[in-house]
Amino acid sequence: MSQHDFLVEIGTEELPPKALKKLSEAFGAGIEQGLRDADLNFGKVRLYAAPRRLAVLVESLDERQPDREIEKRGPSVKAPEKAVAGFARGCGVDADALEVIDTDKGQYYQYRSIQQGQPTAGLLAEIVNRSLAALPIPKRMRWGASKVEFVRPAHWCLMLLGDEVIDAEVLGHKAGRKTYGHRFHYNRAIEIMAPADYDRVLRDNAYVMADFASRRDNIHEQVTLAAQNLGATAVIDDDLLDEVTALVEWPVALAGRFEERFLSVPAEALISSMKEHQKYFHVVDNAGQIQPYFITVSNIESSDPQQVIAGNEKVIRPRLSDAAFFFETDKKQTLESRIDRLKPIVFQQQLGTLFDKTERIAKLAGEIASRIGGDRALAERAGMLCKTDLVTEMVLEFDDLQGLMGSYYAKHDSEHDEVAAAMLEQYLPKFAGDQLPQTLTGCAVAMADRLDTLTGLFGINQPPTGSKDPFALRRATLGVLRILVEKELDLDLRELLDFSADLHANLPARDGLADKVLDFMLERFRAWFEDDGVPAEVFQAVVATRPTRPLDFAKRVTAVNRFRAMNEATALAAANKRVSNILAKQEQASAPASVRRELLSEDAEVALFDALETIRNEVESKFNVCDYAAAYERLATLREPVDQFFDQVMVMADDEQVRNNRLALLTSLRGLFLRGADISLL
Structure with a gap:
């Protein structure tokens, strides 16, 4: 059977950069599944994604579906003639065309035919449209007078099977062989004569690197080299690299500089400003200290790159000035003086304000600290201050710095070192595999914050349901369990849950609350041990005795798993x-x-x-x-x-x-x- 390469490209306005990679992968997966469902054989599938295009290249695709043999068993030979005639009519033939076959239940009529496979060209439009319709797009948009919906307005569609254009309409556009080059360097149509030419033609003639992975590697290489030329090392965050890759079609890395006076601002604030607002990569010296440089990735190859650099330096200066202003302004007030500003901020309507929550955290953190050999007074102090940085100017502008700025400001206020550390450690671990709090005060506050949220939401009958978990209670649970087990803190979880529940006023579901939350939390251990290769029956054997101390629970699982062998x-x-x-x-x-x-x-x-x-x-x-x-x-x-x-x-x-x-x-x-x-x- 003949085979040809297949290429489809959807041209659009600039696609959402943080979603581009996911959209590309979903588009390719949808087309692959469609081809399999159509019983078509094919070779390697290549994905292409750039700011204004999604494309898929399928190598060695069958020219048509294989013929299929169809067999339908009918009534017994002893059945009435009308039943036999009806079966034949349903198959579109006369009764004489039916075969008689022997089965273990006797002789039956059977209809057998060959269904001719359809040409692949006639199937591709539906496969592509179905894949586009299934893309993970939270909110689709319309444009002009069209009723077509997509993540961004579509401007063209290219679709080739071999060197032939597929007769199809996709997102309101007739398929052709034309694509378009770079918006500034080559803003005109260019024809693709064969699918295999796609990547090369765009790269060599139209200033477009269509391959996402290749473009990403190119950016990584350029940024690394630019930093080396400065005598420094670029810090290349994978998420930022993906986002920058999704923003440019023809990347050009350029190094700029900012004033050294800004280095008095916490490095994390500078990094956040450069990364979140400008998509810049920062650089560090051999000791890991931030340097007064940044690397931006331009989408044009300028004849005067210094002008581009100067423009970026001009843009970043007010951003860093804002960060410096916020930092100096915030230091004029202590964290303690901000506690009352938490009173108007609602944490949850039935659970009170952030002030109410910090009071509960402080009491629970003090209790936890006293049980793990920590300092009750320090834990209570850290608990009362733990949310105060949320009302600082810096965190209001850069919300990803919460906790971190609290730690800086606590040090400035001459708070105890453990109190300052707890400002940041309260949020640890943030994700699977993240580091844990290092201080006992930090452990106490981190657990108190999570346990307060768990008991509160369960107490007002708002536990997670299905995939809905708006307060991230599952993640909070794993955080508590990790701290208790990995830090070897032998605490009775049920006692802590009871203590936490008693700190809440008028919980409608107070009866049996600690047991409900405990069951929920212990169930989170299941996935934990599954990831470690522990059989489900071992977990079931331990959970059946309902241990209430997570560290003890983990020891039992390890022992029973060893015993099982x-x-x-x-x-x-x-x-x-x-x-x-x-x-x-x-x-x-x-x-x-x-x-x-x-x-x-x-x-x-x-x-x-x-x-x-x-x-x-x-x-x-x-x-x-x-x-x-x-x-x-x-x-x-x-x-x-x-x-x-x-x-x-x-x-x-x-x-x-x-x-x-x-x-x-x-x-x-x-x-x-x-x-x-x-x-x-x-």
């Missing part, structure tokens, strides 16, 4: 399951509180009793110090006496005293295993 695990898990089933069916009220040795008559039950008594104290001492691994290693030695007991002893003996004594023995056995987890679930 032991040779004795399968037999002991099965035995525990059997014991659980037996005990669940019995009325335990009449069973003795402890096993009476004189009622043990069978050798196997005596052996099990003796084995239990031999290891009991050692195992319980291991459980008491949370050494679950050692405890389960010791419990593994019970495999043989447990197996012999079930092989040789009738638990439900006729004699009530003997029966109850044996049930008590099993209860003792089961209780010892349950100190760590319910291994019957393994």
Whole structure:
């Protein structure tokens, strides 16, 4: 079968830079899926994305669909003639054209035909339009008098299969072979004669690097070289690099300079101003200190680049001046003096203001600090100040600096070092894999803030539902769990949740609130351990005993996962399951509180009793110090006496005293295993 390359390009107004990469990937994935659904074979798929275009090149695409053999089974040969005639009519043939086949249920009529594959050219328009309609565009727009909708106004459509133009209409435009070059360097049409020429023709003739990845690499190389020419190192953030790549078609990196007086402003504020507002890359020296330079990526190849640099230096100066002004202005007031300014700011309508929240955070942080060996007074102080930088001029202008500026201002106010550190550490970890607070005060405030939000929102019946989690409670939960486990802080989560809930006034869902939040938080452990390769049944075995201390929970999971790999695990898990089933069916009220040795008559039950008594104290001492691994290693030695007991002893003996004594023995056995987890679930 003949094969041809296929190219589609959608030309538009400048596309949203932060969405360009995602749109390109979704467009390509949609076309690939459409081709597969059409049963078409193809080779490599190449994606192209630039500010004014989305394009997909599919190599070696089948010229037409393969023919398909269609088989339809009809009624039995014993069926009435009218039924047979109806089946044939439905297939578009006479009854004489039907075949008779033998099946295990007898002879049946069957219709068989060959469906001719359609030419690929006739399928591509629908595939492209369907892919465009499915793009992740939150809000589509219209333009002119057209009813067509897209993320930005569309201006042209190029669609080729081999060297032939596809007869199609996409986003209100008739497909052709024309594309357009750079808006300034080559603002005119250019024809693409074959799909494979697309990238080369645009690059060599029209000042457009259409390949996103190649353009990104080119920018990275240029920015790196520009910084080296300054004797410095460019700090190239991946997200910023992607955004800049989406802003230019013909990148040219240029280095500019700003006044050294601005270096007295916190480096993060300078970086935020350059990065967020101007899309500049900053540079640092060998010690990692910011230098008075920036690198911008222009979308034109100027004959006088110094003019472009001067223009950018002129633009960045007032931005940095604003940052310097905000910093100096903010330092004239202490963080403490800003506490009352939190009173009018609503955190959540039913949960009060930011001032109310900081009061709760302070009390809870103090309680947490006292339990982890921290300083209650410092934690309470940090809790009261933790949101005050939100009303500073700097954070109002650069909201991504919250916490960080609080730390700077706390140091300026001569607050304790741990209080200053906690201003920033309260937001850690911000994402999966992010660093954790380093100070105990920071840990206390970070957990208090999250626990306050969790108990508050659950207390007003606003837990996360499905994918909706506007207050990021799932992320908050993982943050608390990570701090407790990775910092080895052995706190009882249920006690903290109860303490936190009591700080809220008039929560409508106060009854059982701590347990609801605890269940939600412990469930977040599931994904955590799945990522670590821990089987689901291990998590289930531990969560069944409902430990309330996350550090303890993690230790149990590690120990049970290790136990699961032991040779004795399968037999002991099965035995525990059997014991659980037996005990669940019995009325335990009449069973003795402890096993009476004189009622043990069978050798196997005596052996099990003796084995239990031999290891009991050692195992319980291991459980008491949370050494679950050692405890389960010791419990593994019970495999043989447990197996012999079930092989040789009738638990439900006729004699009530003997029966109850044996049930008590099993209860003792089961209780010892349950100190760590319910291994019957393994």
